[in-house]
Every structure is written in C-alpha cells, then in structure tokens.
Amino acid sequence: MKAKRIFFVLLTLYFSISFSSKSFGQLIVDAGKDTIVCSGNTDDEGIERIKIGGNPTASGGVGPYKFTWSGKRKIYPSSKYMLYASDILEDTTQCNPTFKRNSAPEDWFTFHLKVEDASNHIGYDSVRIRSSRFITSLVSPRMVGINLGDSVRLFGNAYIGGNFPLLRYFISPSHGLSDSTDIYGWAKPKRNIRYYLQAVDSIGCICWPVPHLDIHVDTTATSNEVLASLKTRCFFDSGDLIISVPQKQGSPYQVTVTAVDGGIVHSGKYCDRNLRITNLKLKENQIYLITILDGNKRQVFKLLYN
Secondary structure (H helix, E strand, O other): OHHHHHHHHHHHHHHHHHHHHHHOOOOEEOOOOOEEEOOOOOOOOOOOEEEOOOOOOEEOOOOOOEEEEEOEEEOOOOOOOEEEHHHHEOOOOOOOOEEEHHHOOOOOEEEEEEEEOOOOOEEEEEEEEEEOOEEEEOOOOEEEEEEOOOOEEOOOOOEEEEOOOEEEEEEEOOOOEOOOOOOOOEEOOOOOEEEEEEEEEOOOOEOOOEEEEEEEEEOOOOOHHHHHHOOOEEEEEOOEEEEEOOOOOOOOEEEEEEEOOOOEEEEEEEOOOEEEEOOOOOOOOEEEEEEEEEOOEEEEEEEEEO
C-alpha cells in the first residue's frame, strides 16, 4: 500500500513538472529584421503593401498570443503632427501586419512589438523600416530616325529623382550602346529600338524603367550623304502612325490604313511631309497595310502593331 502511494506521488510530480515546463517555457518575440523597402508594384488603390514581422513572430510560451504593434514620430522633424504605427500598418494586432509603403516616412521608422501569451508572459522586440521613393517625369519618349550604320547621341526628357541620392544611371537594352551607364553616350542600333532609363540610389534601390528614347533605323539608306533622297519611312509609335515622305513642293499625298481583314481604319490627304496620325484605334498583334499615294507613286507598307 505504501509503495502504491509513493508511485502515485511520483506520477503526479512527473505530470506537474511536465506541465510546468510547457506553461512557463521562454517566450521568444521576433519583429523581423530592419528593412529597406524599395518602390515596387502597387495594387488597385495605388498602394504598395509589404508584410513585416518574424517567421514566426512569437514562439515558446503558451498560445494563443496577443500582438500589439506601436510606434510614433513626427511626420517631419520640424512638424508638430505625429505619425503613428496605426497610420502605416493596416492592423496593429496581427503577428505579421501589412506595411503600407506609401504612408511611411522616408527615413527610419521604429515599430515596437509587444507579445503576451496565455500565461500572461510578455515579450518585446522592435524593427526599423526605411522607405525609398522614386519620382519620374516623362511626357513621352523622344524619337529620332537614323540610317543604318549611323550613330546618335542619347538624349531625352526623362527625369528621375528620389528621396535618397542617386548614385548612377543605366540604359537598357544595351544593344548598340557605347556605354550603358552614360546617359549622354552614343547609340548605333541595327534595328528599331526603344531605350529605357533607370537609376540606383544610395541605399541600393532601383527605379522602374522609364522610356527614354525611340530610334527608328532606316535600312534603305546607309549614310547621311543620301539623307536628302531618303525613301518614305513609315512605322507605329505608341499607337500613332509616323510617316516621313520626301519633299514634293505643293503636292498633297493620300494615306490609307487598312487592316488585313480588309477594313479601312483611316484615310486622308496631307501636305505635311513629317506626319503623326493619332487616334487610329489599332488592335494589338494585328497587321496593317499602309498605302501612300504621292502623285503617280504608290507605296504599300506592311506593319505589325504590338
């Protein structure tokens, strides 16, 4: 009888120790690593959303956990208005809340995380977020026409700025470029091409490509010596039709745009020898026939719009 009582005491003590070790295990809190957030894709509301917090954010202790994210700072150093964690995080009670980059300040913002488990144990951690923004200003890419074999110096009206110093620029694609990092370098492409401009800032963020320069290469002429006798050039640019016709004093010419199914998209007479026709309502990946009747000379171009 005495031995049985001793057995039950030892069994009770075992379960008590086992339960205690689970109940009072160490609560570990991880708010994640300090993060630099670069400009990226936006949703339908124009907001970039990034998850923060650890993986897992809380461990040890006894679930469920209660999460509380906090933090505040002035909107600007000289401002009297405060920016709070609830202004930047979509839900300050989630383990991995969504960070709204567009609402965040440019320099470091510290988020403090408090986690409480079911046994009333509390743990703390913090994370800092820094947000990089790029500003671009571009009406449309500049456009030039060259003969095959000619070079043109890069230029354009693209502007890229940011809240951190820009370290360098680069042009893509590299086809025909003398130096893809020189925004005033030379291009000698062998085909029609659009160049894009990008920049890297001092915290390592790269902006989205900005259209910089369109070059149309005329393969029917090979040097500036025959520039005056260039044949008619015709190509699409951002949904518009660009036409360059050799000069003929006081003589209008006829332009007709026809889809491959036979439907006439546009027809008209023009005197302007460097023409841009807009609002054509073209369909992507469809072939169009461009007929130019200039006096007794009739030319037909077959172009793919994409």
